[in-house]
Amino acid sequence: MPAFNLPDPTDDPLLNLIGRFRADKRDNKIDLGVGVYRNDQGNTPVLAAVKSAEAVLFEAQDSKSYLGLTGDTEFVDSFGRLIFGEQAQRTIAGAQTPGGSGALRLAAELYKTAYPDNTLWIGLPTWPNHMPLTEAAGVNTRTYPYFSLEQQAVLFDDMRQHLSGAVPGDAVLLHGCCHNPTGADLSEDQWQQLADLLAETELIPIIDLAYHGLGRGLQQDLAGTRTIIQRCPQTLLAASCSKNFGMYRDRVGAVYMAADDALASRAQAFFGHLARRIYSMPPDHGAAVVKLILTDENLTHEWQSELNTMVLRINTLRDAIASAGSALGLDFVGQQHGMFSLLPLNPAQVESMIEEHGVYMAGDGRINIAGCQLSQVDRFIAALEAVGFQR
């Protein structure tokens, strides 16, 4: 028999980091690596609203028969209402997906089907899975500069200039809020200018909304998304419930397309067709829980207040790091949003943060703010100083 010839898989550096962290016996180690929310005890608990909804579901669910290729319609609608509000001039097509990753994959598949020869433009730096995930759908990709590590600022002029090389029908991947890995979002004015540019040059926005509610709150985090949808006639959006509902392993997400009636109804049919070829149907449990939360006033309220607690904790930590690290030039951390910031550290500095100081972070210098505890901030800053961090 010919050899079952499998090349070595490429390593996932973050998964390696988890392994190293677990094996580290130091009891004062700090985990700023993995991108999950943690409370001040260092845990990622199940939200109380989720627990309550799960209890209701346990009693009420009377069948586990198939739902359909696009999942639970009521989940898609209630989650959609949270995101789109009243976008009167657009029709919204939507499908439940396995997490935000599944939503991105379906968005990429839909885009590739409609524009097989065009290009998706991805801003750098970005979430490391954006490129492999969209390229696996057969989409051509190119990059544009998004962020200056030295200035800790969005390179808006460079971004615009690069996008002038795009042709009508090309797509542009945008982080809806809480940019991963930089924490640097566009200002309202920049969103407006970008929306004008995309509309005028006939480019298609694909918005990745993975951290909705974890930056400035549920409404404000949508400002950019809504500006884009209002101005651009066809927008794809991939949304995740992993972080804002803390449902990482349950794989809850949805893909949407905001367009005119005719295109939206075609997209609606296509989402199911595309899902069928990849995973058939999304898993039900998490979406059923989120639907219960979003359609019950008390549960919605409970979830929102838990989300507020998370945001408050992240922002308190941001302020604490900015103020304790002010002499090192870390003030920018206090102005950024969401769970991440990207520190200008070289690989040797990152390695000695890990090896010598037990402070774990991604190789590119990304830190998960929520991984830090308030009591660890001073030690984190001292470690940065010891490895020669200075802006």
Ligand SMILES: Cc1ncc(COP(=O)(O)O)c(C=O)c1O
């Ligand atoms: C920017 C970004 N998009 C999408 C995702 C995908 O999230 P999910 O776990 O819901 O697939 C993540 C997860 O880390 C992310 O950071």
